[in-house]
Amino acid sequence: MSAHAFRVGVIGLGQMGRGIAANLDRAGLLAAAFDVAPGAFAAAELSPAVQDASPAAMGETCDTVLFALPATPEIEACLAGPDGLLATERPGQILVDLTTSHPGDTRRVAERVREAGRAYIDCGMTGGAKGAAAGTLTLMAGGEAEALARVRPVLGVIAARVVHVGPSGAGHALKLIHNMVLHTVFLATCEGARAATRAGIDLATTIEVFNAGNARSFVTERRFPDHILSGRFDGRSFVSTFAKDLGLAERFLREIGAPALYGPLTSALLSRAVDEGLGDEDFTRLYEHVEALLAAEGQAAR
Incomplete structure (x- = not known):
């Protein structure tokens, strides 16, 4: 047809x-x-x-x-x-x-x-x-x-x-896993970029080097240049949406018995961001808050 x-x-x-x-x-x-x-x-x-x-x-x-x-x-x-x-x-x-x-x-x-x-x-x-x-x-x-x-x-x-x-259900299963990987990579990249800034390295330079090396990803190729380095912070998705997706992914992984550490950690960080009033923020704003979220999650894990 x-x-x-x-x-x-x-x-x-x-x-x-x-x-x-x-x-x-x-x-x-x-x-x-x-x-x-x-x-x-x-x-x-x-x-x-x-x-x-x-x-x-x-x-x-x-x-x-x-x-x-x-x-x-x-x-x-x-x-x-x-x-x-x-x-x-x-x-x-x-x-x-x-x-x-x-x-x-x-x-x-x-x-x-x-x-x-x-x-x-x-x-x-x-x-x-x-x-x-x-x-x-x-x-x-x-x-x-x-x-x-x-x-x-x-x-x-x-x-x-x-x-x-x-x-039936396989499309949504893969979407949850896809988002778990994507959002984890985003937060890991934010963590690394903030560490490089603390070390005195310009953010644009860090992203340029990532994109020329093996740390490149969709996050470094599009998210950072388009929405963070540009100062626009207009990724057009909310932190609360990311938290919802990772919560579903964490539940799904538990149900199928899949060992997981990175996905649940990402879910915990996003839940913390929502609890701290960032739910209605564009997700790219997490770059500005990631150090505080990581510090608080680290304290909670001790």
């Missing part, structure tokens, strides 16, 4: 959802969008043909619905009740879960959706708000291969790469 055969809905018009909806709109695929926040639909500045439709309306009229929401509880709220997406019959509809969620929760919701005659694909996404706006996300998809094949033309509008990583 070609992409233009789909009528697509997007639920969630936040940092990620706005860019996703805009790309689908430009491709002529977006039929409807929804967000519980007042003014979010208007702020998305979608074309006049796109309806501000409820989940129930999308359940009746859309072939594919993409959820760009925080996690499973928000999706379940959109599915349930007389105003929910599952209130009407639409066999063959494909629901795409772009949240960062616990795989066990994902599998539970996927089974509920399958019982309603729909298909459910969990798609962990990476690339950030900038990638969502550019349509260059990488998606790690879990679910049935046949359903993923049917929806690939739509996902190709918002992503440069879509990788089928396994059955």
